[in-house]
Amino acid sequence: MATVVIEVMPKKELLDPAGKAVLGAFRRQGVTGFNEVRIGKRFELHVEGEVTKDHLDQAQALAQDLLSNGVIEDVLDIRVEDSPA
Amino acid sequence: MKVGVVTFPGSLDDRDALRAIRLAGAEPVALWHGEHDLQGVDALVLPGGFSYGDYLRCGAIAAHSPIMVEVIDAAHKGMPVLGICNGFQMLVETGLLPGGLIRNDHGAFICRDQRLRVENVDTPWTRGYSEGQEITMPLKNGEGGFIADDETLKRIEGENLVTFRYLEVNPNGSLNDIAGLRNDTGRVVGLMPHPEHAIEAGFGPDTAVAMKSGTDGLAMFASLLTQVVSA
Numbered sequence: 001m002a003t004v005v006i007e008v009m010p011k012k013e014l015l016d017p018a019g020k021a022v023l024g025a026f027r028r029q030g031v032t033g034f035n036e037v038r039i040g041k042r043f044e045l046h047v048e049g050e051v052t053k054d055h056l057d058q059a060q061a062l063a064q065d066l067l068s069n070g071v072i073e074d075v076l077d078i079r080v081e082d083s084p085a
Numbered sequence: 086m087k088v089g090v091v092t093f094p095g096s097l098d099d100r101d102a103l104r105a106i107r108l109a110g111a112e113p114v115a116l117w118h119g120e121h122d123l124q125g126v127d128a129l130v131l132p133g134g135f136s137y138g139d140y141l142r143c144g145a146i147a148a149h150s151p152i153m154v155e156v157i158d159a160a161h162k163g164m165p166v167l168g169i170c171n172g173f174q175m176l177v178e179t180g181l182l183p184g185g186l187i188r189n190d191h192g193a194f195i196c197r198d199q200r201l202r203v204e205n206v207d208t209p210w211t212r213g214y215s216e217g218q219e220i221t222m223p224l225k226n227g228e229g230g231f232i233a234d235d236e237t238l239k240r241i242e243g244e245n246l247v248t249f250r251y252l253e254v255n256p257n258g259s260l261n262d263i264a265g266l267r268n269d270t271g272r273v274v275g276l277m278p279h280p281e282h283a284i285e286a287g288f289g290p291d292t293a294v295a296m297k298s299g300t301d302g303l304a305m306f307a308s309l310l311t312q313v314v315s316a
Contacts, residue, residue: 010187013234014187014232015187015190015230015258017187017188017189017190017191017192017230017258018188018192020192021192066141066145066146066149067141069142069145069178069185071177071184071185071232071233071234072142072185072187072232073142
């Protein structure tokens with residue numbers, strides 16, 4: 001079995017309030033070495049057998065049409081990973 | 086006039102919207118997300134709520150519902166469409182309205198009676214107000230921060246597409262205090278505050294006159310029934 005992995009992140013120039021809240025938790029724990037946290041999404045699309053070009057084309061279309069919103073997010077990566085047996 | 090309200094899995098305010106339409110004097114029609122039938126309505130409301138639990142992005146999965154094919158088509162042909170809160174999120178997800186809505190900048194859910202200024206009355210949904218009128222509607226959301234890139238924001242302001250702006254406080258970090266928007270033709274309007282919760286004395290926001298007596302939202306639905314008198 002293989003997996004198509006799609007990574008989506010909020011656009012760099014936009015405030016990421018969820019990431020900001022996590023950074024606040026770092027501060028309260030005394031962790032000061034990081035100056036920003038941004039939270040994105042990782043989608044795993046599992047496939048029986050080999051990942052074909054069709055799968056990748058569909059994943060590409062889905063990444064743009066449904067899994068991300070280009071106004072607020074960027075698709076960073078679409079890649080194939082082997083699933084652990 | 087028949088006005089449809091689409092119920093999605095997780096819609097909350099569909100009943101309130103149907104009731105608001107009835108109280109405004111129009112005929113409410115309940116529509117279902119899974120069908121491809123607008124039942125001959127003359128206008129549409131996409132109601133508030135948490136469709137699909139806000140999974141993926143608010144309104145994103147609902148925006149791909151079967152009935153949205155007909156909704157988007159009708160909007161392109163000029164049918165008046167109003168998106169309230171989650172419905173506004175659906176309208177930006179479909180691209181019928183510009184920009185996007187993200188988590189409130191302070192990270193918290195907010196529920197308050199919100200002062201607003203009516204900025205544009207050249208739409209079927211806002212022509213019952215006067216330009217610059219100050220009104221109060223309940224606001225309740227976790228992801229109501231309006232954002233757009235510089236170019237889009239410039240176009241929104243340049244073409245006078247802002248219908249409502251937050252007054253006194255900006256409750257969620259929305260750029261330029263934008264609470265509601267219209268499209269180029271004005272037929273499609275979206276806003277985060279809830280007009281359908283401010284339609285009947287006794288159940289609306291507090292006013293200087295009496296507790297819960299605010300009915301500033303009713304004009305939104307009544308607007309539909311007023312004909313534009315051509316000069």
